[in-house]
Amino acid sequence: MLDSLRLLRQIEFIVEIDKLKQVLRQTFTTTKSRQENSAEHSWHIALMAILLLEYSDSDKIDVFRVVKMLLVHDLVEIDAGDTFCYDNDARKSQHERELQAAERIFNIAPKDQAKTLMTLWKEFEACKTPDSRFANAIDRLQPLLINYYSNGKAWIKHNIKRHQVLERNCIIEEEAPKLWDYVKELIDDAVQQGFLKKENFSRCATIHLRNYLCATSDVCLKS
């Protein structure tokens, strides 16, 4: 017999998450000048994870779990909004705001599914397992790509510097090192084309800075 209360909770959850389509990110889509929203971003990275799996440095990836994480990871933004990754003040309160959002939103679904959603989201945030680390790498690569292919519009708007993008994306070097040469070229070309500001450091200092930032970044130390 159909548990209709269960179905109604599932439907309520499905209707609730429709709101993610209204959450705007800082990145612009590559065609037409409008900001991307978190629902379409989630679609894009889910497909990217499938297409780019071969570049993972781990042989332990369950790509379906990665896809599920990526489909779910931004739902908290329905309440907490998108936090711009280079806004250090907003990022201080990000985890607390998102945890509250996760409690409210996931618990609209039936208990067992709410628990699964919470587990996936927490694993993504903790960024410690192979699945979640690869998911985070893909979640970084997508805005890098569409920032570059929208002529650096968001980077220029926010006066972003090369070392900030290197820091933000160092997880790609760690989890998908085969992609890193390409990413570095893209960043160098973005500087060349004026999409990104160059630091006034020597090349050597830049490398040291990047290594330092990568080692101390809180990107993967949220929880």
Added chain:
Amino acid sequence: MLDSLRLLRQIEFIVEIDKLKQVLRQTFTTTKSRQENSAEHSWHIALMAILLLEYSDSDKIDVFRVVKMLLVHDLVEIDAGDTFCYDNDARKSQHERELQAAERIFNIAPKDQAKTLMTLWKEFEACKTPDSRFANAIDRLQPLLINYYSNGKAWIKHNIKRHQVLERNCIIEEEAPKLWDYVKELIDDAVQQGFLKKENFSRCATIHLRNYLCATSDVCLKS
């Protein structure tokens, strides 16, 4: 050694599919009055398939294949546009237009991945396997839900009648019959609230009509 030509094709494909975010559907999002695009629709149904798997009438569903189909199934709209499901003229040329689009778009990716994408898309379109039939059922349920929860805005705009929605969604009855009672209630309530027009048929004639339309519908006989 990294096959950089392969990576470049993958990146080109990933950037190309960003265009799906500009393809507008007839459905409106439930909050704010704007049309939904095909990328965010694809995200929504991928998550719905995972959440509603238990309602499938088949025990042979590979839900990851369903999710992949749903993430990929609308990519052809980048070239072919979204074809409104109640526009019978446009639907006549739909398959031909979409096949051409599939050939161009999928072949941007490396050969092996292009083949996989084409296989998934064709399977979804043919709508004969358990995976593709469940995927199609979910692809129907989502617009039904958001049409209802956006106060029937798209239905009212296009003067849609109850029997058209019943016809369009009969695959839900076949593939996820446990959801059908809920769907029928939703449709009846949509008529009650004036979101959908009621036919001037007797109840009995309506049932016969629905059965006839379901049996002759080309929804699942595209290829």
